[in-house]
Amino acid sequence: MTPRRTASAALVAAPLVAATMSLLISAPANARPDAHTEARAAGSAAAATGSATGPAGDTLRAAAKGSGIRIGTAVDMAALADDAPHRQLVGAEFSTVSPENVMKWEAVEPTQGTYNWAPADQLVDFARAHGQTVRGHTLVWHSQNPAWLTEAAFTPAQLRALLRKHITDEVRHFKGRIWHWDVANEVFNEDGTLRDTIWLRNLGPGYIADAFRWAHQADPKAKLYLNDYNNEGLNAKSDAYYALAKKLRSEGVPVQGYGMQGHLGIQYGLPSGVLENVRRFDKLGLESAFTEVDVRMPLPADPIKLAAQAQGFTTLLQACLLAKRCVSYTVWGFTDRYSWVPGVFDGQGAATPLDENLTRKPAYTAIRDTLALASE
Numbered sequence: 069m070t071p072r073r074t075a076s077a078a079l080v081a082a083p084l085v086a087a088t089m090s091l092l093i094s095a096p097a098n099a100r101p102d103a104h105t106e107a108r109a110a111g112s113a114a115a116a117t118g119s120a121t122g123p124a125g126d127t128l129r130a131a132a133k134g135s136g137i138r139i140g141t142a143v144d145m146a147a148l149a150d151d152a153p154h155r156q157l158v159g160a161e162f163s164t165v166s167p168e169n170v171m172k173w174e175a176v177e178p179t180q181g182t183y184n185w186a187p188a189d190q191l192v193d194f195a196r197a198h199g200q201t202v203r204g205h206t207l208v209w210h211s212q213n214p215a216w217l218t219e220a221a222f223t224p225a226q227l228r229a230l231l232r233k234h235i236t237d238e239v240r241h242f243k244g245r246i247w248h249w250d251v252a253n254e255v256f257n258e259d260g261t262l263r264d265t266i267w268l269r270n271l272g273p274g275y276i277a278d279a280f281r282w283a284h285q286a287d288p289k290a291k292l293y294l295n296d297y298n299n300e301g302l303n304a305k306s307d308a309y310y311a312l313a314k315k316l317r318s319e320g321v322p323v324q325g326y327g328m329q330g331h332l333g334i335q336y337g338l339p340s341g342v343l344e345n346v347r348r349f350d351k352l353g354l355e356s357a358f359t360e361v362d363v364r365m366p367l368p369a370d371p372i373k374l375a376a377q378a379q380g381f382t383t384l385l386q387a388c389l390l391a392k393r394c395v396s397y398t399v400w401g402f403t404d405r406y407s408w409v410p411g412v413f414d415g416q417g418a419a420t421p422l423d424e425n426l427t428r429k430p431a432y433t434a435i436r437d438t439l440a441l442a443s444e
């Protein structure tokens with residue numbers, strides 16, 4: 069689950085607005101079509117049922133309003149409950165939310181047969197009250213599975229039945245309230261071979277198609293996504309996703325979306341060919357989303373690193389805005405106060421658009437200005 073990138077060039081800090089303008093101006097005026105219209109429509113529907121006041125003022129959400137994409141964040145439920153300024157920003161700054169942990173298998177079924185939906189229900193309720201959609205995350209993964217599942221010696225047939233039940237029960241529980249489901253998370257290795265997981269070993273490669281079919285049966289209206297890291301640019305991993313998506317679609321498997329996590333680091337350089345990559349999924353008829361964007365750096369932060377970071381955020385955002393069917397851009401936490409990065413990547417951090425005091429960093433302004441420009 070640990071995203072590691074290998075390139076070594078540093079991101080170049082460039083004049084941000086100028087770079088943004090030249091890229092966006094090259095987009096045809098009609099380059100915001102069906103999926104974007106639909107993202108807007110999903111927004112109005114959610115807002116109509118919500119009770120909170122609409123987005124106003126100087127926020128990412130307001131800037132994104134006419135852009136055709138939703139702007140999102142992952143939400144940590146303890147932070148949402150305990151930190152009022154943080155909670156206010158989740159509601160004001162974003163139009164879609166993702167559960168950082170509370171929909172994962174180990175969280176929803178810590179003991180076999182005993183579900184705990186309460187924290188995830190709270191997020192879904194919060195989203196509804198604030199006119200936000202929810203990206204469900206995630207149904208089949210090699211990580212954050214409950215110990216009762218991974219440490220017992222289930223037979224392949226038992227594991228298949230357990231996975232089917234897990235997907236069916238979870239998707240059914242949230243039926244009608246989830247915009248996108250990250251159905252299959254991180255199924256490929258960097259070289260494009262399938263990752264060796266409990267699922268591949270026991271069920272064979274068909275587990276991916278099965279997962280999508282089971283999810284679709286349980287909620288036919290949710291958009292179902294593949295999701296991974298290091299699959300943003302053109303490389304062996306994104307090639308494998310392209311081939312898989314093409315094959316699944318030709319077989320009638322209900323896969324509708326391509327998710328790119330977007331965990332970058334300024335010391336690794338930008339992924340290359342991001343727009344080309346997203347566009348080839350456009351052409352396959354899939355929608356796409358950036359699902360977990362953050363741009364980490366070796367600590368301490370300084371102005372040059374922060375400028376490079378802003379460029380990392382906007383490079384992915386511009387690709388989303390310029391592609392036909394990219395419908396959302398979600399950051400994996402919006403403040404360094406709660407980011408997962410320092411706990412996982414030694415000596416690295418400062419990976420989000422707001423610092424630990426909730427002060428806006430250059431990345432925040434760059435994201436907001438890029439959205440505003442696209443909304444004009």
Ligand code: XIL
Nearest residue numbers: 069168169205206253329360400408
């Ligand atoms: C991370 C969470 O942010 C952490 O709180 C947790 O301890 C581990 O998982 N890819 C994913 C996310 O798909 O679910 C991961 O989230 C980050 C990497």
